[in-house]
Amino acid sequence: MxxxxxxxxxxxxxxxxxxxxxxxxxxxxxxxxxxxxxxxxxxxxxxxxxxxxxxxxxxxxxxxxxxxxxxxxxxxxxxxxxxxxxxxxxxxxxxxxxxxxxxxxxxxxxxxxxxxxxxxxxxxxxxxxxxxxxxxxxxxxxxxxxxxxxxxxxxxxxxxxxxxxxxxxxxxxxxxxxxxxxxxxxxxxxxxxxxxxxxxxxxxxxxxxxxxxxxxxxxxxxxxxxxxxxxxxxxxxxxxxxxxxxxxxxxxxxxxxxFWPFLRSLQTGLIFHNKDGLKLQYSLTKMRKLGSKDSGNSALALNQAARDRNDYVEITTEISAA
Incomplete structure (x- = not known):
């Protein structure tokens, strides 16, 4: 060498x-x-x-x-x-x-x-x-x-x-x-x-x-x-x-x-409580802001938006409640 x-x-x-x-x-x-x-x-x-x-x-x-x-x-x-x-x-x-x-x-x-x-x-x-x-x-x-x-x-x-x-x-x-x-x-x-x-x-x-x-x-x-x-x-x-x-x-x-669901679970402190977990859904397109006064209308609007799959994107993370 x-x-x-x-x-x-x-x-x-x-x-x-x-x-x-x-x-x-x-x-x-x-x-x-x-x-x-x-x-x-x-x-x-x-x-x-x-x-x-x-x-x-x-x-x-x-x-x-x-x-x-x-x-x-x-x-x-x-x-x-x-x-x-x-x-x-x-x-x-x-x-x-x-x-x-x-x-x-x-x-x-x-x-x-x-x-x-x-x-x-x-x-x-x-x-x-x-x-x-x-x-x-x-x-x-x-x-x-x-x-x-x-x-x-x-x-x-x-x-x-x-x-x-x-x-x-x-x-x-x-x-x-x-x-x-x-x-x-x-x-x-x-x-x-x-x-x-x-x-x-x-x-x-x-x-x-x-x-x-x-x-x-x-x-x-x-x-x-x-x-x-x-x-x-x-x-x-x-x-x-x-x-x-x-x-x-x-x-x-x-x-x-x-790592995104993991980081969100640390921020909220929602880790390991029940088997089913808590689902957080983020609808990313054409989702209007829904009023909090009428929960029935809000649920109906969400279901209607979910049926429109042409312009719908959703990222779902599942974390467990503390």
């Missing part, structure tokens, strides 16, 4: 451990909100997708922590050919797991958006985005798996493999565009609604947290050309570190919107 080739592998492994621990905590709070505060007794598609994303993220993190993965961040001259081959095999599995984790995290977001608005044009946009994410995920995984044809990248010559730099650049660019779309859709739905500006900003801010995914993705895009270096396992350290951050932000921001 040269004097300038500092061993970055311990840093990469420590960051991976830390992000995995934080990710486990975020997912725990999401499950806590759904099963205990909202009293949901089932997991929807968004919950299944985020669980799949987390499982793949755990697998990806393990590949970075186990001994074969310790070559990334080290100078290539300091490791044996056997270690290099084992490390490339490890990186091959890591890349596929990373892409699967990324894809399922984005699918979880679109699945959650499906219930945000029943309007047909909005549903069409969400379904189109979901299909795009699915196609992007499947195609990226297949390309990564078959990047050197029938052989693995550890047993093939460079000329027999795809341009790995161009591949990861395309993955990052499409991921950026999809994240921007996943922020624009809820903002487009919520901002024109007839509700207080403060409430609209709160809802949009929760969904806009996905913009945090853009920063590490840009860094990953910047450092992607280093994968073409002869000493790529050392010079590509920033790329591999950005990969961990991209994975963490994609999954964690998909869970942030579910």
């Amino acid at each position: 040269t004097q300038t080739a500092v061993d970055f592998s311990p840093t990469l492994q420590v960051v991976t451990w830390l992000l995995l621990a934080l990710l486990s905590l975020v997912l725990f709070f999401r499950l806590l909100t759904r099963f205990f505060i909202k009293s949901d007794r089932y997991i929807g598609y968004d919950g299944l997708f985020i669980l799949f994303a987390f499982v793949f993220a755990v697998g990806e993190s393990v590949t970075e922590i186990i001994p074969p993965g310790a070559i990334y961040g080290r100078d290539i001259g300091s490791i044996s050919p056997t270690q290099l081959q084992s490390g490339i095999k490890d990186g091959y599995a890591r890349d596929i797991l990373f892409l699967l984790s990324l894809g399922f995290a984005k699918l979880s977001v679109t699945s959650g958006l499906m219930i945000l608005s029943p309007r047909r044009p909005t549903q069409l946009v969400i379904k189109t985005t979901t299909l795009t994410i699915a196609v992007w995920t499947v195609s990226s995984v297949l390309i990564a798996a078959l990047q050197c044809g029938a052989q693995g990248p550890w047993a093939s010559k460079a000329k027999q493999c795809i341009d790995i730099v161009a591949f990861w650049e395309s993955v990052s660019i499409i991921s950026l565009l999809l994240d921007i779309t996943l922020v624009a859709i809820p903002a487009f739905i919520v901002f024109p609604l007839h509700m207080s500006l403060k409430m609209r900003l709160v809802v949009i801010c929760f969904y806009s947290a996905r913009l945090l995914c853009i920063v590490p993705t840009i860094f990953q895009l910047i450092y992607t050309p280093r994968l073409a270096d002869d000493n790529f396992i050392w010079s590509g350290f920033a790329f591999y570190l950005s990969m961990q951050l991209v994975q963490f932000t994609n999954i964690s921001t998909a869970c942030i919107i579910y």
Whole structure:
């Protein structure tokens, strides 16, 4: 190892451990909100997708922590050919797991958006985005798996493999565009609604947290050309570190919107009293202010508004009374 080739592998492994621990905590709070505060007794598609994303993220993190993965961040001259081959095999599995984790995290977001608005044009946009994410995920995984044809990248010559730099650049660019779309859709739905500006900003801010995914993705895009270096396992350290951050932000921001019922329950002190819980409903479009004097007329008006599903959006949180 040269004097300038500092061993970055311990840093990469420590960051991976830390992000995995934080990710486990975020997912725990999401499950806590759904099963205990909202009293949901089932997991929807968004919950299944985020669980799949987390499982793949755990697998990806393990590949970075186990001994074969310790070559990334080290100078290539300091490791044996056997270690290099084992490390490339490890990186091959890591890349596929990373892409699967990324894809399922984005699918979880679109699945959650499906219930945000029943309007047909909005549903069409969400379904189109979901299909795009699915196609992007499947195609990226297949390309990564078959990047050197029938052989693995550890047993093939460079000329027999795809341009790995161009591949990861395309993955990052499409991921950026999809994240921007996943922020624009809820903002487009919520901002024109007839509700207080403060409430609209709160809802949009929760969904806009996905913009945090853009920063590490840009860094990953910047450092992607280093994968073409002869000493790529050392010079590509920033790329591999950005990969961990991209994975963490994609999954964690998909869970942030579910913190809203948890935070509201803390503010009101309404936690864990009865089994059924107290339902707080927020109608977000075309809801007139109802007088409090005539409760019968108010209930009738609410039922009438609920029947009009064309321009009706509702966010429901369930919290338990103290």
